[in-house]
Amino acid sequence: MSQLPPGLQTPSGVPPSQTQPPESQPPRGQTVQPAPAPVRAAIPPDAVAPAQQAALPPRLPGQIPGQVPGQVPGRIIDGTRQAALPPPGAGRSAAPVKPDVPRIAILLPLSGPSAKVGRDLLNAAQLALFHFADRRFELLPRDTRGTPEGAADAAALAIGDGASLILGPLLSGSVEAAAPAARAAGINVIAFTSDRTVAGGGVFTMGFLPGQEVDRIVAFARQRGVRRLAVLAPDNTYGLRVVEQVRHLAAAPGLFLSDIVYYDPLAADFAPVIRDLANYDARRRALLDQIETLKARDDEVAAAALKRLANLQTLGGVPFDALLIAEGGKRLQAIAALLPYYDLDPKKIRMLGTGQWDAPGLGAEPALVGGWFAAPSPAARADFVKQYEAAYGAAPHRLATLAYDATALAAVLAREDGGFEAGKITAPRGFAGRDGIFRFLPTGIAERGLSVLQVRERGTAVIAGAPSNFTAPAQPPAPSPVQPPPAR
Helix, strand or coil: CCCCCHHHCCCCCCCHHHCCCHHHCCCCCCCCCCCCCCECCCCCHHHCCHHHHCCCCCCCCCCCCCCCCCCCCCCCCCHHHHHHCCCCCCCCCCCCCCCCCCEEEEEECCCCCCHHHHHHHHHHHHHHHHHHCCCCCEEEEEECCCCHHHHHHHHHHHHHCCCCEEECCCCHHHHHHHHHHHHHHCCCEEECCCCHHHCECCEEECCCCHHHHHHHHHHHHHHCCCCEEEEEEECCHHHHHHHHHHHHHHCCCCCEEEEEEEECCCCCCCHHHHHHHCCHHHHHHHHHHHHHHHHHHCCHHHHHHHHHHCCCCCCCCCCCCEEEECCCHHHHHHHHHHCCCCCCCCCCCEEEECHHHCCCCHHHCHHHCCCEEEECCHHHHHHHHHHHHHHHCCCCCCCHHHHHHHHHHHHHHHHHCCCCCHHHHCCCCCEEECCEEEEECCCCEEEECCEEEEEECCEEEEEECCCCCCCCCCCCCCCCCCCCCCCC
């Protein structure tokens, strides 16, 4: 990839103070009742190439940031009304379709238990419209209600309303339910799930894949001298995929997979699992036996040895020099608090993590300080968070960048010729978004450029930057030749 498309290099030159909340703009254009009007927005100068920006006329008093004089301003709907929309089949239809204006549906859980997440993703999509889209772009938000049945209804409604591309849904079950109707209509789907099993056949997944994060962090650790690795993973689909990828990497020379330990992610107490991983009982017994032997000798050498053993918990080490913990949030902190207690010393054993570690506050747990994990570069996302907070008055959900980047991608493709064919979505050179560079592989999954971050007491620091481009042809990752072992 020689150069990323400038259209999707998200605007960083718009100060938060100039980023007007989309939902606070005065209504413009026509709204067809009873349906809400499609979402529209104008292209800000920051989304235009520098050479083109110089030719833009100065902003006029009272002009919307990014609006070019003479350009028809777009409209942004009030997304808070979406959850109250009548159900499909209630006689509601969208505004008349304009042949030269592509319609993009976004399917989100705007009601139900995941409504807060859905609202944040819709807000992010509106922010992307404000930054990237012109008047030749209409967004149709549709509520999946957080259920597969709701997603199927939302997809059918979107297709009936003339959508030429579907963004979302969020959950894998909803993607599976919405996909058949989209395939039958010949419409591609860019979903927000990280479940790679739903990708393919016109479905592309934007989510962060644990296998790619494992590849990045293990490769970095090997460069830094790690040769013996243990894995601690939840006994669920996520944990199995992490282990599967580690086993695949360990099949190559230079890395020994010494242990794999699964745990019940719903357990209230992780102590038995950590005790087993640390081989604590045997190491503790070895120490006590050595102390008894030295006491029986009753000489100066034995006395000196006893003094050295006095501050030890166990005797002997563990057969790994790095531990990959495939967990995040409170469970990660609960696990980390037990590591020193069972004499897994973070000063001797490097702690490694996946994108589950990409959350604030990890440095509050001393055992995690100094640990490494793979995640998107935080720089571009930090700009997005500032703009989102300025627009909506609250921090976005971590997944909001997926909706932002997907909407920005759709807007860029719409500006080119309005087409959303698979060949354009899978452009080998990829795109630059709020979570770094990404591209869709022929299998439908997203390949991402990831950074390596280190946990510090007061945050994280990038210690290995993400790549700036994709140098190799897009190829699906090799499957693991070995099945994961049973939990122990």
